[in-house]
Amino acid sequence: MEQFLTFFFEYKEAIFIIALSIFVGIEVISNVPAVLHTPLMSGANAISGVIIIGGIILVGHADLSKFSLDLVLGILALIFGTLNVVGGFAVTDRMLEMFKKKKK
Numbered sequence: 878m879e880q881f882l883t884f885f886f887e888y889k890e891a892i893f894i895i896a897l898s899i900f901v902g903i904e905v906i907s908n909v910p911a912v913l914h915t916p917l918m919s920g921a922n923a924i925s926g927v928i929i930i931g932g933i934i935l936v937g938h939a940d941l942s943k944f945s946l947d948l949v950l951g952i953l954a955l956i957f958g959t960l961n962v963v964g965g966f967a968v969t970d971r972m973l974e975m976f977k978k979k980k981k
Contacts, residue, residue: 929955
């Protein structure tokens with residue numbers, strides 16, 4: 878139990894940010910109607926860009942001489958944020974192709 882409390886107090890800022898971002902993400906996603914999901918994908922890419930910047934900051938401040946939670950969370954943020962941005966741009970590009978006039 879003492880190890881858990883030590884871990885919690887050492888990483889309380891990171892744990893708080895992750896928990897808060899989970900609640901905010903669930904609230905934002907649950908309030909978007911299905912009809913608006915694809916047009917809002919570009920806006921979601923901006924949010925994922927912020928996640929990528931946060932991941933870069935976490936990796937930059939992590940102690941690289943040892944295996945730390947900051948390093949793992951930063952790398953995961955970079956990977957998932959990048960996947961979300963690339964996927965979002967692919968879906969947005971595909972959606973915009975639907976509105977172009979077809980050549981005869």
